[in-house]
Amino acid sequence: SLFTCWLLSTTARVTIHSPLQVVEGENVLLRVDNLPENLLAFSWYRGLKNWQLAIALHLLDYNTSMTGPDHSDREILYSNGSLWIQNVTKEDTGYYTLRTISKHGELVSNTSTFLQVY
Numbered sequence: 001s002l003f004t005c006w007l008l009s010t011t012a013r014v015t016i017h018s019p020l021q022v023v024e025g026e027n028v029l030l031r032v033d034n035l036p037e038n039l040l041a042f043s044w045y046r047g048l049k050n051w052q053l054a055i056a057l058h059l060l061d062y063n064t065s066m067t068g069p070d071h072s073d074r075e076i077l078y079s080n081g082s083l084w085i086q087n088v089t090k091e092d093t094g095y096y097t098l099r100t101i102s103k104h105g106e107l108v109s110n111t112s113t114f115l116q117v118y
Contacts, residue, residue, distance in 0.1 A: 012034035016032055016096075016098060017113075018030050018113040018114070022088055022117045023117070026087075026088055030044075030083040036100055036102075039100050040061070042057075042060075042098060043056065043057040044097070045068075045097045046070050047094065047095050054068025054071075055067070055083070056068055056077040060079070063079060089117065092117050093116055093117045095112050095113070095114050095115075096115055098110075098112075
């Protein structure tokens with residue numbers, strides 16, 4: 001008899017860990033797990049779809065970050081993809097989206113989380 005074996009690639013999905021409850025004035029880490037390898041860059045945005053609202057972009061080959069129009073000088077971008085937000089306010093409540101770009105310029109992942117500030 002003939003047996004066929006299928007090997008499924010199990011690529012881990014990018015995940016963002018966000019605290020459930022954040023009080024105004026606290027600092028928040030949006031921690032990223034399973035960041036893909038061989039990326040050109042990743043970027044954080046406020047919201048789900050408006051790519052004009054960039055907080056920051058990180059170029060991995062150069063280990064360089066650039067701030068975007070929605071950067072408030074309270075955010076720090078780490079090379080592992082995580083985003084640190086200092087002294088949060090209720091206005092920081094909302095969706096945050098991390099996009100990863102391959103070295104070929106293609107979108108690899110688009111992952112969002114909701115941050116609730118009380």
